[in-house]
Amino acid sequence: MIHEDTAKELSLHVGNRIKISKGRKNVISIIDTIDGVVNRKQIATSDDIVKQLRLKNNDVVDVTLVKRPTSIELIKKKLSGERLSREEIKEIVTDIANNALTEVEIAFFVSAVFAKGMTLTETKDLTRAMVKTGKVLKLRGKIADKHSIGGVAGNRTTPITVSICAAAGLIMPKTSSRAITSAAGTADVIETIANVEFSISQIKKIVKKTNACFVWGGALGLAPVDDTIIKIERVVNIDSTAQLLASILSKKISVDSKYILIDIPNGKSAKVSRVKAKKLGHAFESLARKFDLKVKVVLTNGSEPIGNGIGPVLEIKDVIKVLTGEADAPKDLEDKSVFLAGQLLELTNKAKKGKGEELAREILDSGKAYQKFVEIVKAQNEPGKKFRRFVQPKFSRVINARNNKRVKHIDNQLINRLARYAGCPEDKLAGLYLHKKKDQFIVKREPLLTIYAQSKEKLKYALKFYKKNRKQIIEFY
């Protein structure tokens, strides 16, 4: 934003594309004019730009007019339904990486890919361009990764599966996301007991020491164009198949993974139906072949939440229970984590065909997985720091059964929304505890569900939402 008079003087108009430079760093932005806040020699920019250019007050910057990028013509081409060549896709992705396109222009690209689709070759070129415009992590050993497309509440298999596989000798530089629409992402959950924000060289050290890590992938600069595109997709909540494939594989390729397990939970209240899951699985396999990756796709039952706790702290507690073999550890979470670990062990030839799950369970039962988990968490914390002993959430409300009955279905999406009303993921202690799961009997006045919150208002909001949607959140026979 510049002063109106300065704009006139320099023949700059609102909407003009400019480059703001300081030293060798530069950012492309769009001119707006403002009065009163800045004088004629000043510009105002968003915090985003301040951070990107590392600006301080009274810094001198260069502002120059830049030409409309030719990639806009390519976006129009895609929007008209034409195929893009490898060079053309590279040009668009490079312009996004260099901040040469505005959000509105990127929105046109995102809609074009969604509305017109991409061929396998285009998707490959998109993936490759995303990797090329970002940083990469180079490691030695059998580098493996797992990814779930999400949508299942409580489904915190990653810390368990990764601990088992790392204990078996696999190298797993696992990067995770924070929650977008769910109650918690793996990064939010791990953050309750360890740091998750590191630089690439710090991650390298952690993985060298422990075989694995559980870090937040957001600010690492691995395939950063993917993050930009996802941010725009989220505006209208769309998810094009091509972008989904490119997004996941670009992140895995950037950390040099050669063995990748993709979990596609499907079914009632999951993200995708069984049919869609199969199609997506095939697409993953085809694309992976283009990159010489060993990919195994598993279609899992995503109809019901997994584990009892929903929310950052509540989920890490479930994870620790499984790893330490406590009596009340959630069986469904344990079984799924072991199953996924078994698949990865077979894919990487650490176990023979059909023997993976057995090996995984052995590692879990022996305590080696927990030992590995503690090792990784310690590596991600300042030396000497102990696991935090969790305080109790400030407010809670137990919902009891009104009569004797059997649980038929618990809805993932509504459970996530309920947990978010209670304060997830910002309030780490907030969330839900599901005392009963599908097909379990419950007796009148027995606890069905506990809601935890850190403020009275949030507990009230959550209860209001629960009362309104009670019958859809938990169905009974």
Place this chain on the structure above:
Amino acid sequence: MIHEDTAKELSLHVGNRIKISKGRKNVISIIDTIDGVVNRKQIATSDDIVKQLRLKNNDVVDVTLVKRPTSIELIKKKLSGERLSREEIKEIVTDIANNALTEVEIAFFVSAVFAKGMTLTETKDLTRAMVKTGKVLKLRGKIADKHSIGGVAGNRTTPITVSICAAAGLIMPKTSSRAITSAAGTADVIETIANVEFSISQIKKIVKKTNACFVWGGALGLAPVDDTIIKIERVVNIDSTAQLLASILSKKISVDSKYILIDIPNGKSAKVSRVKAKKLGHAFESLARKFDLKVKVVLTNGSEPIGNGIGPVLEIKDVIKVLTGEADAPKDLEDKSVFLAGQLLELTNKAKKGKGEELAREILDSGKAYQKFVEIVKAQNEPGKKFRRFVQPKFSRVINARNNKRVKHIDNQLINRLARYAGCPEDKLAGLYLHKKKDQFIVKREPLLTIYAQSKEKLKYALKFYKKNRKQIIEFY
């Protein structure tokens, strides 16, 4: 933009949708954070918002968080290829009108309409919703209008056609646009001799007095959603048929026109091919039927520029020459204007079938059209103000023929670009004069083209562009 600490205090996050209110006016915007420029009690906004809310420094405004509009789901629905109902289209258009959607969200809507198309019923609903969310002009009499889809350089028929028809008794509240990619729009041209920015009530007075007006339609608030959508379309230079139809008809319906003449210039270097023009014409007729409008579509030859002058002042000079019957008046401009006026006179039953052109030429030749033109221009100026006597442009360069030859083709798009390099439309005196047109002979050293500019640099830019594209700008046999 608010201070980072204020954002934290109010639990507002970058990207949150907020409503800024002052009195009864409000604007929806998106939160960004900024440091140093504003203190914790201040907000900074773009000039656009300042104007919309009529803000002054130290004004107190209310900032409240607003919910994500449900129209975003409808945009997603369209993007997935589904049809939208009348109510759904109304909801989207109303949200755009109320500033409840961001530019990125509108971009998704615009791409959805472009990539997936709209049925005739959807287009009708879009048109109606655009009219309903804007102001309207109510007038008495036979209200008629003309519209050209543009693309032909110099094609300034509007002032002539409207003057003829208004002299014949038609009511023509003509609103025009400014140039976007061309050398001049009708509003830019009329502005060289009259004011073009009025309120709706002022326009009413002008039309009551003179039967017609030539005003800028931009800030009148007639179907304003159309302007918003066009602004976003321009980002990637797309033009969906549904939006084009809705755009034109909504403006005409807003000024209560019952008789509408649509000119679709087509052919080499025009906006559309003959085939596309026919299709578009049919679409116009079908849509008009839904609104009970009398629409006549004419497909005209748009291969070559029309008139000799290209640029605001150069074009008004051509217009005046035609109206006053000067010997060197451009014949092509005169003929097309008379043809269009004839069509309108027949459509409105002012002339019998086949006799419209005759009547139009009679009105032009009698001087009544010029008299009407002067009357309208006077009504659009302060009392007593005379037509400005045009000063000479500061710089000019005559391009002479290198040898004897015959003009084969002059390219509309390149001519427009050349004129823009010379300073059009901002520099009113800048532009081109075409001494020779298609099929005319030119003798060695005779002037072919004169370039006018208001600065040496711009003349240089224009000459550089001319030299580089000489063979494509004007082709010879």
